[in-house]
Every structure is written in C-alpha cells, then in structure tokens.
Amino acid sequence: MGWTFTNPLFSLATADQNKVAQDIWEGESLGGIAENNNPLPRPIIGLLVLTFITANALTFPLYGQRPNAAIYHDYVSLMNSGMVQEQMNDHSISHNQANEKAMALIENSLAQFDSPYTFQRIQHPIDLDQLRIIAPQIVELQKAGADLEQYSVIGDKILKANFFNLQPDGTIIAKQPWWDKGYMISMFYFFGFCLAVIVTVKRLPHWSWRPDHSIAH
Amino acid sequence: MLKHLFAKEEDIPQGSAGIFFAISSICWFIIGTGLGSFNAAKLGFPDFFHGSYALQFGHMRQVHVHAVIFGWIAMAFAASMMYITPALGNTKLWSEKLGIWNCLLYNVGLCLALALLWSGITSGREYSDHIWPIDLYIAFVMVVPWSLNVWMTILNRRTQGIYTTNWFFAASMFMLIIVFLIGNMPEFLHLTGLNEAYMTWWFAHNVLGLLITPVAAAITYYIVPKVTGNPLYSHRVGHLHFWSIVVFYSTPAAHHLMSSPLPEWLKSFASVEGVLILVPAVAYVCNILLTMQGRWTMFVENIEIKFTITGVLLAIPLNMQGGFQQTRAINWYIHGTGWIVAHAHLALLGFSTFAEAAAVYYGLQVLLRRKLWSASLANFHFWMLLIGFSLYWISMTIAGLIQGAAKIYEVPYVDVVIAEHPYMIVRWLGGTMVFFGNIIWLFNMVMTARAGDPVPVGRQPAEVAYTR
Numbered sequence: 001m002g003w004t005f006t007n008p009l010f011s012l013a014t015a016d017q018n019k020v021a022q023d024i025w026e027g028e029s030l031g032g033i034a035e036n037n038n039p040l041p042r043p044i045i046g047l048l049v050l051t052f053i054t055a056n057a058l059t060f061p062l063y064g065q066r067p068n069a070a071i072y073h074d075y076v077s078l079m080n081s082g083m084v085q086e087q088m089n090d091h092s093i094s095h096n097q098a099n100e101k102a103m104a105l106i107e108n109s110l111a112q113f114d115s116p117y118t119f120q121r122i123q124h125p126i127d128l129d130q131l132r133i134i135a136p137q138i139v140e141l142q143k144a145g146a147d148l149e150q151y152s153v154i155g156d157k158i159l160k161a162n163f164f165n166l167q168p169d170g171t172i173i174a175k176q177p178w179w180d181k182g183y184m185i186s187m188f189y190f191f192g193f194c195l196a197v198i199v200t201v202k203r204l205p206h207w208s209w210r211p212d213h214s215i216a217h
Numbered sequence: 218m219l220k221h222l223f224a225k226e227e228d229i230p231q232g233s234a235g236i237f238f239a240i241s242s243i244c245w246f247i248i249g250t251g252l253g254s255f256n257a258a259k260l261g262f263p264d265f266f267h268g269s270y271a272l273q274f275g276h277m278r279q280v281h282v283h284a285v286i287f288g289w290i291a292m293a294f295a296a297s298m299m300y301i302t303p304a305l306g307n308t309k310l311w312s313e314k315l316g317i318w319n320c321l322l323y324n325v326g327l328c329l330a331l332a333l334l335w336s337g338i339t340s341g342r343e344y345s346d347h348i349w350p351i352d353l354y355i356a357f358v359m360v361v362p363w364s365l366n367v368w369m370t371i372l373n374r375r376t377q378g379i380y381t382t383n384w385f386f387a388a389s390m391f392m393l394i395i396v397f398l399i400g401n402m403p404e405f406l407h408l409t410g411l412n413e414a415y416m417t418w419w420f421a422h423n424v425l426g427l428l429i430t431p432v433a434a435a436i437t438y439y440i441v442p443k444v445t446g447n448p449l450y451s452h453r454v455g456h457l458h459f460w461s462i463v464v465f466y467s468t469p470a471a472h473h474l475m476s477s478p479l480p481e482w483l484k485s486f487a488s489v490e491g492v493l494i495l496v497p498a499v500a501y502v503c504n505i506l507l508t509m510q511g512r513w514t515m516f517v518e519n520i521e522i523k524f525t526i527t528g529v530l531l532a533i534p535l536n537m538q539g540g541f542q543q544t545r546a547i548n549w550y551i552h553g554t555g556w557i558v559a560h561a562h563l564a565l566l567g568f569s570t571f572a573e574a575a576a577v578y579y580g581l582q583v584l585l586r587r588k589l590w591s592a593s594l595a596n597f598h599f600w601m602l603l604i605g606f607s608l609y610w611i612s613m614t615i616a617g618l619i620q621g622a623a624k625i626y627e628v629p630y631v632d633v634v635i636a637e638h639p640y641m642i643v644r645w646l647g648g649t650m651v652f653f654g655n656i657i658w659l660f661n662m663v664m665t666a667r668a669g670d671p672v673p674v675g676r677q678p679a680e681v682a683y684t685r
Binding site for chain 2: 024025028029030031032033034035036037038039040041044047048051052054055056058059066155163164165176177180181182183185186189190193196197200201204207211213
C-alpha cells in the first residue's frame with residue numbers, strides 16, 4: 001500500500017492508486033447504485049465544530065447539581081439573628097406574610113456582601129419553611145467542623161455528597177470538580193478520531209474529481 | 218417455509234429467506250404493538266383488566282419491549298440484509314437454506330424467550346431481561362447464523378468495492394455479537410452492584426447504538442439511491458458517518474447512570490461522547506437529504522421514499538434530544554421520567570421503524586416481483602403510523618416534563634398520577650393507531666403476495682406503482 005505525503009491535505013494516495021480507485025468507482029455497479037464524491041458542505045463542518053465545543057461546554061458540571069449546604073449557611077446565620085427572628089415571630093400578620101418579610105430581610109442583607117455562592121443561590125432558591133427544616137442540620141455540621149460544600153441538600157435532609165474527587169494524597173473530597181480527566185480523555189479521543197477520518201478520506205480520490213456514472217450504469 | 222427446510226440449496230427460490238423474515242417481522246410488529254397498546258391501556262385506565270398474574274404490567278412491559286426489538290426490528294433488519302446484501306454485491310445470498318432455518322429457529326427462540334418473560338422468569342435487567350440459556354440461544358442460534366449469511370455473502374460478492382450499506386451491515390452484526398456476549402456478563406457471571414449496572418446499560422445503549430441506529434441508517438443508504446435513481450451524495454461522508462458511529466456511539470453508556478456513584482471522569486467522558494453522537498447524525502442526515510436533490514416529489518408520491526425520508530427527518534430530533542438529554546444540565550431533571558420513554562419510542566418507533574417499514578415494503582415487492590396490492594392502504598398505514606407515533610411522542614414528552622417538575626418539587630405521587638392521566642390516554646390512543654395500521658399493513662402485504670400485479674422484468678416497483 002503506497003502513501004504519498006507531498007500534499008497530504010489533497011491526497012495521501014499515489015496517482016496510480018487514485019487511478020485504480022477511480023476506475024473501480026466508475027466501472028462498477030453496486031446493485032445498480034452509484035456514489036458521488038462530494039465533500040461535506042462547509043456549513044456542516046462548521047456545525048460539527050460547534051457540536052464539539054457545545055459537547056464540552058454543556059457537559060461541564062456547572063449546572064443542575066443538587067445545592068450544597070454551604071450556600072445556605074449565611075441564610076441560617078441571618079435567620080437566627082434577632083432582627084429576623086422578631087420578624088418571623090410577628091403574630092400580627094399571617095404566617096406567610098411573616099415568612100416573606102423575614103426572607104426579604106435575609107436576602108437584602110446577603111445582597112450587601114460578595115459571595116462565591118451568589119450564582120448557586122439564584123439556581124437553588126429556598127423559602128423560609130424549608131430553611132427552618134434544614135437549619136438545625138447545618139448548625140450541627142458546622143459545630144462538628146464539617147466542610148459544608150461536601151454536603152448536599154436533598155429534600156429535608158442534608159447528606160454527604162455523592163462525589164469522589166480523588167486527591168493526589170489519596171484523600172477523597174466529596175465536591176464536584178469543574179474539570180476532570182474525563183474531559184481530557186474525550187479531547188484526545190476526539191482528535192484521534194478526526195485524524196483517523198482525515199487519513200481515511202484522504203486515501204480516496206480528491207473530492208474535486210467527479211465520477212462519471214454513465215460508464216457502469 | 219417447511220418444504221424448503223430439507224430441500225437442496227439450488228431448489229430454494231432466491232429471496233425466500235428475505236420473504237419469510239419480512240412476513241415474520243410484520244407479524245411480530247402487530248404482536249409487539251398490540252402488547253404495547255394493552256400496556257398503555259393499563260396505564261390510561263387503571264381499572265382495565267387486572268387480576269391475572271401473567272398479564273401484569275411488569276411482565277407485559279418486558280414482553281412488549283422484546284417482541285418489538287427482537288421480533289419486529291431485528292427481523293425486519295434480517296429481511297433487509299437477506300435481499301440488500303446480495304443485491305449490492307451483484308450476487309445471491311450465501312445460503313437461502315441457512316436463512317430459512319435461521320428464520321424458523323429465530324421465531325421458535327423468540328416465542329420461547331417471550332413465554333419465559335411472560336411467566337416471570339427473567340434476569341430482571343432492563344433490555345437484557347433474558348436468562349442466560351436464552352441469551353446463549355439468541356447469540357448462537359439466532360444471531361450467529363444470520364451474521365454468517367451476511368458476512369459470507371459479502372465475501373462472495375462479485376464486485377471489488379463494498380457499498381456503504383454493506384459496511385454497516387457487516388460491522389453491526391460483528392458488534393452485536395460482542396455487545397450481546399459482553400453486555401450479558403452480569404447474567405453469565407453473576408456480577409452485582411455498579412458492575413452490573415454499568416454492563417446492563419452498556420448493553421442497552423449499544424444494542425441501540427451499534428445495531429438499531431446503524432442498520433436503520435444503512436437501509437436508507439440503499440433505499441434512497443435505489444428508488445430515486447440518484448447517486449449517493451457522498452461516499453466520503455459515508456466514511457465519516459460509519460466511523461463516528463463506531464467511535465462515538467460505543468462509548469457513552471455511563472450517561473444512562475449520571476446520578477450513580479460511577480467514577481466522575483467516566484460520566485464526564487460519556488457525557489461528552491453522548492453529545493458527539495450528533496457528529497454521525499449530522500453527517501448521515503446531510504448525506505441522505507442531499508441525495509434527494511431533484512427527487513423531492515417522490516417524498517409525496519412514493520411510499521418507500523415517504524417512509525424512508527420521514528425516518529431520516531425523525532433522526533434529527535432524535536439525536537438532538539438524545540445528545541442533550543444525557544448532559545448533567547438536563548439529566549438531573551428528566552432522569553427516570555416519561556420523556557425518556559418518549560425518546561426511546563422516537564428512536565425505535567420513529568426513526569428506525571419508518572426506515573425498516575420502507576425496506577420491508579420495497580423488499581417484498583422486489584422479492585415477490587409483485588407491485589403493492591393497494592397503494593391507498595399503504596398510505597393509510599403510513600399516516601396511522603405517523604399520527605399514532607406523533608401522538609405517543611408528544612404526549613409522553615409532556616408527561617415526562619410534568620414528572621420531572623414533580624420529582625424536583627417533591628409533588629405527592631398521587632397528584633402526579635392524576636396530572637398524567639390525560640397524557641396516558643393519548644399515549645394509548647397513539648399506540649393503538651399504530652397497532653391497527655399494522656394489521657392493515659399485513660393484510661396489504663398478504664394481498665400483494667396473492668393478488669398483486671406482477672412487476673415487469675427489468676422494471677422497479679416504484680416505476681409501476683401508479684400504473685394499472
């Protein structure tokens with residue numbers, strides 16, 4: 001099997017090999033079916049590149065995970081403050097109104113400070129009744145010195161997150177990594193695939209050659 | 218069929234195996250969709266028919282799934298391969314006798330397998346539900362002889378080149394045997410836990426990705442150029458499609474288990490590969506639709522093209538949906554909901570069924586040398602299938618999104634059941650339309666065999682479809 005690398009983007013097959021391939025292509029009827037030698041349309045190539053970028057971007061674990069307990073830690077601290085407690089226990093208004101006012105106080109206070117959890121709090125809003133349920137568990141974990149980012153809020157429970165983020169020293173952190181070797185493997189895999197397909201199609205006669213189907217049909 | 222079982226190879230008419238597989242596939246399609254309609258009725262009308270152990274939903278679901286996959290889809294594939302593979306190699310089928318025995322033992326095996334599932338003897342793993350003796354029977358009595366016939370026909374071809382369709386046929390059969398034997402390891406070796414879960418979904422994903430999707434696509438690579446008379450748009454795009462199916466479809470099994478404690482890197486890798494399934498999909502759809510250039514009137518006029526192109530068009534939402542449903546961003550919300558059921562039906566009842574129906578319509582006319590008894594009934598079947606499928610797909614998509622919301626917001630289960638009720642009725646209606654359409658189809662094909670006008674030698678069925 002001969003190869004030529006003088007113009008690899010044009011053809012990897014020698015002129016003789018291309019001539020043989022063209023003769024077979026034009027001279028043979030495969031059950032009455034013919035094939036053209038068109039390239040993939042350029043917009044479609046653009047779409048495929050976009051697909052690869054989208055595939056990586058969309059699969060990063062940024063969205064849609066269960067909320068971790070750390071994002072509600074400040075909520076719990078503020079809920080236990082005197083000002084919010086007073087609002088929560090205001091019996092002159094209904095339970096829901098008291099909740100809404102107390103929650104507004106908490107959110108106004110949180111808006112005054114920068115937080116690494118701002119985005120996640122928008123993703124996972126919480127109301128005061130839910131906060132009441134999970135607050136004692138968050139306080140317990142905090143007292144025990146736990147890293148709240150390693151705990152997920154699942155309904156009314158706070159549980160150790162189901163992540164196994166293996167560290168170089170062998171310890172495991174139960175946090176979702178934003179990047180892991182799965183993405184690295186997929187990149188090598190994809191580029192390996194592209195290389196293999198390019199080699200395969202460059203062994204065919206160049207796409208500028210149009211087969212004459214009148215010979216065999 | 219029986220008279221050919223012990224006949225000499227040269228005394229068996231060419232195409233016999235294809236005809237028997239084709240008729241069997243239509244019968245199994247009726248059985249499979251009938252069971253599906255019955256199951257849907259149990260969901261739509263909870264008081265409908267209960268009290269019988271064998272007819273409980275848990276049993277019937279498995280029987281429906283396997284009647285459709287191994288009965289309708291796989292036998293329609295076998296029928297297609299039995300006539301397309303030799304046609305593309307300008308030769309005859311390697312062994313009609315083997316094909317006929319294969320068809321008989323396939324039907325016997327499937328009856329046995331479904332009877333065991335019906336009686337509750339099952340591995341309990343979705344899609345690989347059979348117990349190990351049945352797995353071995355399927356692999357070595359049903360699939361290996363079928364594969365052998367395909368491979369040997371290709372090896373004995375009278376052409377130097379191998380057309381795209383035959384690459385897919387040969388490779389898919391090879392991959393199916395591997396998928397079947399490795400994917401059933403939990404049953405053979407009593408694997409448990411994550412190994413069992415991963416292998417189960419590796420099997421389920423790859424039966425679809427390495428058998429059903431590529432073979433359905435391969436059929437359309439044959440039907441569209443053959444019936445329209447246009448050359449395939451691009452041989453080189455066929456290469457891109459073939460290799461990207463092998464590479465990107467074989468790896469994303471872990472995306473079925475995104476919430477499981479599988480290693481995160483495996484899930485990340487699988488998820489990227491899952492989106493990259495769009496690569497073969499885009500290449501394939503582009504190749505077929507561009508082959509239709511100048512022949513789009515056939516999409517309206519010709520029954521085989523109508524079925525085929527509808528299937529190809531359904532491949533677009535199928536792959537867009539599947540590619541993104543499995544990402545973490547969406548999977549957390551929709552996992553385990555009816556939208557996944559809708560997606561599975563989009564793949565099996567949408568894309569692949571339309572392609573297979575085209576192949577069976579075309580194949581029976583070519584092999585019997587008779588034109589369709591009734592083009593009107595074929596069109597009626599097409600619309601029953603399309604409308605019935607669409608009702609099913611849309612209603613289950615909506616139902617799935619309701620379930621997803623209810624799951625996240627922890628809505629009480631009984632409230633979800635009530636909210637789902639109208640969609641379950643529409644689901645039953647759609648499935649029942651498909652079932653009745655298939656009965657009409659069988660009638661039409663039986664009448665074609667008995668009373669269809671002969672197709673003149675040297676003419677295509679499509680050329681004489683509207684002549685009297």
